[in-house]
Amino acid sequence: MWKEIGDRESGKLRPNSFITRIRSNRASSLHLSNHKELVSSHRGSVNSLQVDLTEGRYLLSGAADASLAIYDIQRATDYEAGGLIAKHKPILVDKQHQNGHKYAISTAIWYPIDTGLFVTGSYDHHIKVWDTNTTQVVMDFKMPGKVYRTAMSSLATSHMLIAAATEDVQVRLCDMASGAFAHTLSGHRDGVMAVEWSTSSEWILMTGGCDGAIRFWDIRRAGCFSVLDQSHSQLGRRPPLADKSTTKVSTSKARAPQRKVGSGSSSKHSGTSKILKHAKGSAKQRLHPGLLTSQDRATAHYGAVLGLKATEDGMYLLSAGSDSRLRLWDIQSGCNTLVHYEIVRLQTSKAIQLAVTQDSSIVFLPCMTSVKAFDVWSGQSRMTLQGHYENVNCCFYSTHDQELYTGGNDRQILVWSPLKLIPDDADECDRRTEQPSAVDEDNWSD
Amino acid sequence: METNNTPSTSRKRVREDDDSVPESNHSLSLEDDLIFSDTMVALHMMRAQFPRIDKVIVEPFVLQSQLYSSVKDRTQVDRELESLRREKVLRVFKLNTGQDDHALMFMEDYLKQMKRAVKSMETKKQGVFPVFEWFEVHVIHSKPEPCIGHQELLSLLSVGGKVKDEDISLLINAGLLTRQLIDSEMYWFAIPNIGSVLKGITQGRKELLSLLNRKKYKEMMLAILEKKRLRLSPLDMRFHLRDLLGSGHLKTIQT
Numbered sequence: 001m002w003k004e005i006g007d008r009e010s011g012k013l014r015p016n017s018f019i020t021r022i023r024s025n026r027a028s029s030l031h032l033s034n035h036k037e038l039v040s041s042h043r044g045s046v047n048s049l050q051v052d053l054t055e056g057r058y059l060l061s062g063a064a065d066a067s068l069a070i071y072d073i074q075r076a077t078d079y080e081a082g083g084l085i086a087k088h089k090p091i092l093v094d095k096q097h098q099n100g101h102k103y104a105i106s107t108a109i110w111y112p113i114d115t116g117l118f119v120t121g122s123y124d125h126h127i128k129v130w131d132t133n134t135t136q137v138v139m140d141f142k143m144p145g146k147v148y149r150t151a152m153s154s155l156a157t158s159h160m161l162i163a164a165a166t167e168d169v170q171v172r173l174c175d176m177a178s179g180a181f182a183h184t185l186s187g188h189r190d191g192v193m194a195v196e197w198s199t200s201s202e203w204i205l206m207t208g209g210c211d212g213a214i215r216f217w218d219i220r221r222a223g224c225f226s227v228l229d230q231s232h233s234q235l236g237r238r239p240p241l242a243d244k245s246t247t248k249v250s251t252s253k254a255r256a257p258q259r260k261v262g263s264g265s266s267s268k269h270s271g272t273s274k275i276l277k278h279a280k281g282s283a284k285q286r287l288h289p290g291l292l293t294s295q296d297r298a299t300a301h302y303g304a305v306l307g308l309k310a311t312e313d314g315m316y317l318l319s320a321g322s323d324s325r326l327r328l329w330d331i332q333s334g335c336n337t338l339v340h341y342e343i344v345r346l347q348t349s350k351a352i353q354l355a356v357t358q359d360s361s362i363v364f365l366p367c368m369t370s371v372k373a374f375d376v377w378s379g380q381s382r383m384t385l386q387g388h389y390e391n392v393n394c395c396f397y398s399t400h401d402q403e404l405y406t407g408g409n410d411r412q413i414l415v416w417s418p419l420k421l422i423p424d425d426a427d428e429c430d431r432r433t434e435q436p437s438a439v440d441e442d443n444w445s446d
Numbered sequence: 447m448e449t450n451n452t453p454s455t456s457r458k459r460v461r462e463d464d465d466s467v468p469e470s471n472h473s474l475s476l477e478d479d480l481i482f483s484d485t486m487v488a489l490h491m492m493r494a495q496f497p498r499i500d501k502v503i504v505e506p507f508v509l510q511s512q513l514y515s516s517v518k519d520r521t522q523v524d525r526e527l528e529s530l531r532r533e534k535v536l537r538v539f540k541l542n543t544g545q546d547d548h549a550l551m552f553m554e555d556y557l558k559q560m561k562r563a564v565k566s567m568e569t570k571k572q573g574v575f576p577v578f579e580w581f582e583v584h585v586i587h588s589k590p591e592p593c594i595g596h597q598e599l600l601s602l603l604s605v606g607g608k609v610k611d612e613d614i615s616l617l618i619n620a621g622l623l624t625r626q627l628i629d630s631e632m633y634w635f636a637i638p639n640i641g642s643v644l645k646g647i648t649q650g651r652k653e654l655l656s657l658l659n660r661k662k663y664k665e666m667m668l669a670i671l672e673k674k675r676l677r678l679s680p681l682d683m684r685f686h687l688r689d690l691l692g693s694g695h696l697k698t699i700q701t
Binding site: 002169231233236297323324325337338340342343344378379 | 514519520523524525528536546591593594595626631632691694695
């Protein structure tokens with residue numbers, strides 16, 4: 001570490017590579033934090049966690065007992081064990097609010113622009129927008145079914161749409177500016193469990209349904225423009241540059257009448273390649289071009305899609321399914337990169353929240369009672385973070401301090417951080433606010 | 447769930463066989479391909495070690511989980527299987543024995559099995575049906591995927607001749623196509639006449655897992671385990687062990 005600082009100082013190491021090296025070193029050595037603890041006051045399983053995107057300071061958690069909590073993760077409320085463990089109590093817990101949710105909260109996300117607002121979705125069919133400072137519900141959207149996930153685009157400059165994934169087959173976009181529903185996206189054949197906005201475009205939305213399909217929607221057009229199919233695969237991170245003879249094997253595409261068809265994994269089309277796979281017989285019905293993909297029954301997983309996470313560079317998408325598989329998709333070509341992550345079982349009834357490090361090298365996946373960290377490109381399991389007593393539902397990686405927050409059915413939120421060396425000498429007493437030189441004292445000393 | 451592995455039996459252990467690549471290369475270098483990846487070696491080896499079953503004649507097939515247990519890098523296995531599938535050396539079949547079970551069969555073996563099934567069907571029904579030939583020529587050779595849609599199947603078969611609905615039911619009766627619960631519009635390719643083997647796989651898995659579960663510490667020495675015979679499955683212990691090790695239900699520990 002000191003050598004690297006010296007190298008950077010002398011110019012041998014570029015600042016960017018210095019930063020990435022330190023970050024990746026810290027991210028690959030996560031342990032249950034020995035210096036930070038979040039005191040969770042939830043009485044139900046923690047379903048959703050998110051640290052705000054603007055400052056990286058506040059953690060928002062939603063639980064199954066309709067309570068929400070916000071934690072300040074950078075300033076502790078009090079210290080314990082002689083100042084070694086920082087305990088963070090929630091700033092806000094809200095359970096008996098008269099406008100609050102009645103059933104379990106399944107998702108709680110911050111407004112991407114600042115921490116003044118946050119959005120929650122719950123099994124009581126409502127999506128509520130709250131004002132953080134006054135803890136009042138400012139807006140309420142009623143959905144036709146249980147809300148599984150909501151998402152807002154962090155890149156959006158021209159819209160304030162909340163994408164809602166519910167047990168209804170249609171994905172709804174709620175407009176916060178007007179308080180009404182903007183669009184309805186139909187195409188899934190069963191409830192939708194996962195929804196993510198693209199990290200490269202403010203108009204592209206990705207949804208994963210209980211029917212196993214992952215669809216890409218451009219919200220400015222009707223219908224989805226791409227359905228990911230697990231049998232369309234490419235061998236490697238990116239498809240080969242030369243146009244080889246081994247193209248995608250579904251020959252029905254070659255016979256599709258008069259449609260603009262993308263030719264598959266081995267040639268690159270810029271952005272407009274539509275991957276349509278429709279039967280010859282039904283082409284006789286004149287459907288709107290955007291709705292043709294509603295007949296595309298390709299599945300990305302053999303079960304339901306439980307969680308989606310796009311990498312920050314916007315090039316890859318990770319999807320976890322109830323067939324206990326985690327798949328890495330190349331977004332531009334729409335192909336499965338066939339990276340095999342060794343997973344034995346995943347919980348199949350609830351949606352799970354995945355996390356990826358900023359340089360897309362490690363993916364954290366909640367697998368039953370532990371969180372497994374896999375190397376994204378090779379699929380090898382790097383670490384298994386075992387700490388929860390029951391199933392883990394959600395995890396969030398904070399790139400700011402390279403810490404991982406996980407929440408599970410045991411109502412706890414655990415913090416995983418790179419190990420911090422605890423100095424034992426008593427000269428550090430001026431750091432602690434409460435107990436000066438308490439290290440040498442015993443509990444029953446006078 | 448663990449089984450214990452003692453070094454004294456390591457000569458018979460599956461893993462050691464994979465390291466001895468040069469020996470197996472001699473017999474395989476007679477074929478066109480001189481380049482072997484680990485997956486190919488493992489496939490050929492497991493095919494050679496496929497257990498003989500008394501009552502049914504089945505061409506050897508390999509379960510995908512068995513490959514995972516012998517080759518370390520699973521991503522490499524997946525990618526090599528994909529390229530072999532595209533080159534039509536192998537066929538992949540999705541089995542209904544579990545969530546994500548796939549069986550791999552070499553093309554020659556599959557064609558042999560198919561011919562046998564077709565012949566028995568034709569002797570039973572006392573007639574020659576051209577649909578089987580159309581199926582082999584047009585569908586199998588042009589569709590390496592494990593499933594096919596209804597419309598596509600009809601269009602590919604019509605290249606051979608006029609297709610009637612009864613022809614598709616013939617294909618299903620012969621065991622060449624099945625439907626699975628996931629999707630009612632898709633037909634899945636299947637290996638004919640392996641129903642009893644599939645039943646043996648599921649029951650053998652259950653029996654082996656319950657055998658280990660009943661032990662005090664849920665573990666057993668591999669040397670002893672290998673010698674046991676499963677009561678409910680016609681397949682041998684090594685087949686099931688590889689399958690369960692690959693799917694993660696069992697693991698081995700060196701002692």
